Amino acid sequence: MAERLLSASPRGLDEVHRSPMAALWSTGEPENWSAGPRSGYLWWPAASGLPQPRSWQDASERRLAAGLVFDRESVVLHTDALGLHELNVRRLGDALYFSARHDPLVELDDTPLHVDWSAWANLLLMTTPIGDQTLFSEIKHLEPATAWRATGDRLERVGFEASWLAAEPDDPPSPEEMVDLIAERIPHRAGPVAIGLSGGWDSRLLAALAARRPESRLEAWTTSTDDGLDLDIVCARTVAEALGLPQHVVTPGRESWLEEHREVWRRTQYQTLHHGWAMPYARAVHGLRGPLIDGCLGDALLRSRGDHEEVPLAASHEQARKISWDVMSGHVPRHEEIWAPGVVDVLTDLGLSSFHRVMRPVEGHHAMPILARLVSSRGIFTSPTWLLGPEAEVWLPFAHPDVVTNSLRVPLAERKDHAYYLAMLAYGAPNVASLPSTNDPGEKPAPGPQRKTTPAALASIIEDIAGCEEVRAMLGPRLLGTLNDPGLRARQAQWTGPLYVLQWASMLARWHGEYRSRISWEPLV
Structure with a gap:
């Protein structure tokens, strides 16, 4: 088995550890630690510069890392306390x-x-599989704050409750305290440091905090997110100028989505429809001489959402979960002509049922909508991990455990109309807080052409679907009509909903084609 595991893994693996109970191979040297009778390795730590852990729970929560831990009697394989890292397991017999x-x-x-x-339903509805789901039933993703422990001939799943779940809103940090905390969690490094500067709030806050350091040699990197507006480039340019930062703009070519989206799907393991636009930017930052600061998770942790006011008024925990789920899955069209009979109903039932299961352990938590966003952040987290990284060194200040804990102490009521975040910006980034951003309310200009809707890009999507009978059977007449009618295809692409479903169906068809010889396909309905 080990030989087959290694032969299908990336090249360049070295054996890091071997004992009677466990073996570990890695493409790099993982961080190792020891504390009394325990020792271990950890990888993908989101928090650096902290004291070494003393247990697997400590490594999982305080370093937000995955790892392997040994003591005299057992071996523990653990993931991070948010379940964001791609640590996947398959059990065969008595081996994991x-x-x-x-x-x-x-x-x-x-x-x-x-x-x-259920994973494909959540990929559609939540933009990523959730909980322990992967696209294969037999392969499981390690859920937040969980581990597998091997003791003698016994193999068991274990877990713990992260301390931030006990965070109460009775003594919340002020916006100023939150900003100071985030600033402290940006590592200090001599030499050049880059910031991924978009048109939103997260990156401009981090840019302002990093730029004010006396030793700062900060430069900004910006790209188009293929929204048909290029507001990110426009807004980021004014922020970079106000902060006095040199700015590099990566402008993807007209057919860059067509040329790159399959590489994005491959690198993110078909687990998100996000980031199809990101590969030219990622290739550019792979050549940086220093680390890149990224604003991942800031949006999920600190911004206000449509469910923040309604959830506290819910009559039951189940209703509260349903409110958040409705807000998060509202981007998917459910029209009869989009889907074959019964398909969207089954997908909806599967998605909602798994969301209830994943969120039930935190029912009644005052910050439940924030925790729900973190569940769906797994797909977002693939960008810094598998697109920008592993080639680039990426810093994620918002993903620091202290920031997570304190953000969960902020009452939902204080976030209304983004008041809390706007106060953070006014304090931490006063010279750019009021500059135009992609988060500003009001109508946006009419979007222009998107790279994922060029005739060649749409033809590629349709080619994938047309070549897979199993996926075609899931679609309704309106989308099936696009297989042979370029005019109808172009009209559907003007609407976010049908285009999103076509992309999902294309990804499913492409995945099915790649793994056709390995999967037993059972129709959804």
């Missing part, structure tokens, strides 16, 4: 195999694997 990538686990044996339709 783990990998960051799915393919090594797929190729462990010749047994057919099965489609996890």
Whole structure:
């Protein structure tokens, strides 16, 4: 089994550890630690510069890392306390195999694997699989704050409750205290440092905080997010000028979505429809001489959402969860002509049922909508991990455990109309707080052409779908009509909903084609 695991893994693996109970291979040297009778390795730490952990729970929560921990009697494989890292497992007999990538686990044996339709439902509705889902039923993603422990011939799942779940809103940090905390969690590094500067609030706050350091050699990197407006480039330019930062703008070519989206899907393991535009930017920052600061998770942790006012008024925990789910899944069209009979109903039931299951352990928590956003942030987290990284060193100040804990102490009421975040900006980035941003309310200009809607890009999407009978059977007449009618295809692409479903169907068809010989396909309906 180990030979098959290694042969399907990336090249350049070295054996880091071998003992009677565990073996570990890695493309780099993981951080190691020891504390009394315990020792371990950890990888992907989101928080650096902290004292070494003393247990797997400590490594999971205080470093937001995955790892392998040994003591005299057991071995523990753990993930981070937010469940954001891609640590996947497959159990065969009395052995547990783990990998960051799915393919090594797929190729462990010749047994057919099965489609996890709940994962595909959430990929559509929540933009990413959630909980322990991967696209394969037999391969599981380690959930937040969980681990597998091997003791003798016994293998068991274990977990703990992260301390931030006990955070109460009775003594919340002020916006000024939150900003100071975030500033302290941006590492100090001599030499050049880059900031991924978009048109939103998260990156401009981090840019302002990093730029005010006396030793700062900060430069900004910006790209188009393929929204048909290029507001990110326009807004980021004014912020960079106000902060006195040199700015590099990566302008993707007209057919860059067509040329790059399959590489994005491959690198993110088909687990998100986000970031199809990001590969030219990622390739550019791979050549940076220093680290890149990224604003990942700031939006989820600190901004106000449509469910923040309604959830506290819900009559039951189930209703509260349903309110958040409705807000987060409202981007998906459910018209009869979009879907074949029964398909969207089954997908909706699967998605909502799994959301209830994942969120039930935190029912009644005062910050439940924020925790729900963190569940869906797994897909967003693939960008700094698998597109910008591993080639680039990426800093994620908002993902620091202290920032997570304190953000959950901020009452939902204080976030109304983004008041809390606007106060943070006024304090931490006063010279750019009022500059135009992509978060500003009001109508946006009519969007222009998007790179994912060029005739060649749409033809590529349709080619994937047309070549997969199993996926075609899931679509309704309106979308099936686009297979042979370029004019109808172009009209559907003017609307976010049908285009999103076409992209999802294209991804499903492409995944099915790649793994056709390894999966046993059972129709959804």
